[in-house]
Amino acid sequence: MGHGYMGKMLWVDLSKRKITEEPIDEKTMRNFLGGYGLGARVLFSRQKGGVDPLGPEATLGFVTGILTGTDALGGSRYVVVGKSPLTGGWGDANSGGNFGPYLKFAGYDAVFFTGIADKPVYLLIDNGKAELKDASNLWGKDTFETQDILRAAHGKDLEVACVGPSGEKKCLIAAVMNNKGRAAGRSGLGAVMGSKNLKAVAVRGNMKIPVADEKKSAEMRKRHLASMGPRVSFMRDFGTSGLFSMSCESDDAPCKNWAGTAVVDFTTYKKLSGEEVLKKRQRGWGCWHCPVACGGIMKPNASGEFTYSEEAHKPEYETLAMFGSNLLNDDLDSIIKLNDICNRYGLDTISAGAVIAFVLECYENGILTKKDTDGLEMKWGNAKAIVAMTEKLAKREGFGNIIADGVKKAAERIGKGSEKYAMHIAGQEVPAHDPRGGIMFAIGYGASPTPGRHTQGGEGPFPPGALPDFDRMSLKGRGKPHMVGVALTQVYNAAGVCMIVIGDAYGHFDHLIEALQTITGWDLTRDELIKTGIRIETMRQAFNVREGLTSPWKFPDRMLGIPPKQVGPRKGITLNPDELFTEYYQVIGWDPKTGKPSKQTLLELGLDDVAKALYK
Ligand code: SF4
Incomplete structure (x- = not known):
């Protein structure tokens, strides 16, 4: 096993109340870095296409990244993954707080749930020991009460990810919450958790995450903090x-x-x-x-x-x-x-x-x-x-x-x-950045496997040195820099690092690469990481293709500037979807009309089984 991760995932069949442990091999971790990279890889292999996202065959995962809980600045994140009941395609939602690091300290990089419990339950993972427990006293409680009750029962050092009444009632815009104010909000995955009668995942632990060079890692953190x-x-x-x-x-x-x-x-x-x-x-x-x-x-x-x-x-x-x-x-x-x-x-x-x-x-x-x-x-x-x-x-x-x-x-x-x-794109409500005049957001909203999302990269929020130069006012020549931006975004999202820390704390993008090298001990290069990011993005896209979805996604006319605004800084702007997405899809190796990754792209990324599944 390598470094930076615990090397284990849990599978919980809620219908059968069966819990099993599986190893995670080093090659998979290096290829996908954990988080939604690992989540997409696992769900593509283990979940059939076409399942009801709120049914027993749907899988819901809580997945940490390879830098979660380590000395990397901002390594606090975990991702909830599953089929989105809002879009019918790939769903993920990213959250910070303490839950992600403590899932690793409790012994696991990820936990996946299948089936539906016959009555409300929560999963307790206590330093490597996992058990399902009765949650009937928690059902109907809000997320604050749920955390308080669980901490009163098991100790103050418990970290809890849970749904509130909205998730229990399968509101399709429900979130998974932790720390009373941190939300894995997008994709409607709170409804998936509620549909499983799964109220909470509660974790506690003090296991050490293996690190390739502990001394170097501590020194690196100090240096990165100082800069x-x-x-x-x-x-x-x-x-x-x-x-x-x-x-x-x-x-x-x-x-x-x-x-x-x-x-x-x-x-x-x-x-x-x-x-x-x-x-x-x-x-x-x-x-x-x-x-x-x-x-x-x-x-x-x-x-x-x-x-x-x-x-x-x-x-x-x-x-x-x-x-x-x-x-x-x-x-x-x-x-x-x-x-x-x-x-x-x-x-x-x-x-x-x-x-x-x-x-x-x-x-x-x-x-x-x-x-x-x-x-x-x-x-x-x-x-x-x-x-x-x-x-x-x-x-x-x-x-x-x-x-x-x-x-x-x-x-x-x-x-x-x-x-x-x-105002939605493919079923997902649009976040608070206007694509009219925000070209990075426009491409991201329409071209990403998760439609209408502002955290899927492009040209921001990178510190110097991350992207090739380009004209920010032009669409021409945008495909390549946008793809590099998307790829590097997939890397830090999957690895479990916060995007705000990337934009505002890291002095140079090389610091993130150094953190990955130091903690994993792998001889990673920027080029390998760009390829890894494209692999993660393509894996998520392949999930959508198998669900029969095509992209780029359609925008509401208003979001394209049809008709254009008559006043203000963005007056007169109308976006042309063909111009927005074509160059990017060509560069990443996906069909500009359908979003289907080409067979050659899949093979070059080492996704042979995915190529076989999509090109029968
Ligand atoms: S910068 Fe990111 S990791 Fe830090 S507190 Fe804010 S959301 Fe959390």
Whole structure:
């Protein structure tokens, strides 16, 4: 076995209540680096195409990366993987906090669940010993209560990933939560966990992760810490909330369900600025051993319209934008409350904000009335109604039941032409970065195996030295740099390193390569890592192809600039999908019309079995 990982994964058949342990071989780890790389490799081999994502044949995985829990800066991440019930294709969701490192310290790189338990259970992994336990006392509890009850039962050093009531009720926009404020939010995998009657995975351990050269690794961490850039202190104070005002000013932030322009239609955006958020912060908070610590805990708010406790986490940029500018809601307390509701019930804040925006626009256009919305006046900026409706959504209560599965399903249920207000790409609600004028996001939203995602790379957030030079204002010549960016993004995502740390703490991209070399002991090169990243991306794409899905994904007209905006920094922009994706797909070796990786590409990446499966 190599270094950087524990060399073992657990398989839990919930229907049969059977737990088995399997080794992970070094070649697989070097080829996929853990995280969603390993997850995609395993699910392609072990899960048939076409299974119901909420059925017993679906597999749900919790997978750490090869740098998770090590001396690499930002090595706090784990990924939840499975077939997405939102898109019908590959699903993954990345989270920080402490859970990932402690899953490794408990002895395992990954745990995969199949089947459905006949009654609610949780998995307890205690220093290499795994057992399924009765979760009937946890069912119906929110994610904060779940963690507290489990810690009271097993000790304060327990780390818990769980679903709240939204996941239990299979809301398709449900998240898996850990540390009361860290969410594996995207792809609807909280619903998959709930469908398995799996309330929580609880881990504890103090095993050592084998490292190739411990002394060198400790020295490296010290050196990397000393070379962190000046943006670290900005992120430590504000986190991504510090980006909100400038995103409104550049028209990156969504406004009025993507139909508006913040500097014109939401001129009070500074009420949600990083400075305003910081005034309400009680203290900073960070994921495991993170030198940035971009999170925060808010001062409790016991009076007024929107109360929250001393445990409420700081809203991040995506949450401020999706529940703020996107809804013309400038009430910061309401957004802290909305963030807290989503954290407690276990909901993806991006999707939840997008669903509420859809409701507000339907209401404005008479498709929905007060009669439909349980008496709530769903007007732009009506913070009270927005909070009340989000709570209904989280509980699947009344009209909340209609919208609890995301905008695509909500539009199908409501009909009456409402689909034109449903801002999703292939079923996944679009995150808070406008593709009109943000070419990296545009390519990523449409070309990635996980549609509508802002964390799948391209040209950011890399420190110097990562990418070849290119003209950021042009589409021509973009395919190659975008592919290198995507590949390197796959590397750090799979390896378990936080993207904010990549952008704001690592002084040079070579530091990440050095961390991989030092911890694994492998003679890795940048070229090998680029190939590894392409392999991971192609593996995830192959999963979609086997499900019968084709890409590039279709955008709502509004997101392409059809018609173009008439005002603001992005006025006049219309994107042409053919121009956006063709060059990139050609460079990565996928068919520009269908997204199917060519046989030659698959063979060059060593994915012979995948080539055989896709080219029968
Ligand atoms: S930068 Fe923020 S999100 Fe990333 S690991 Fe650190 S605390 Fe967590």
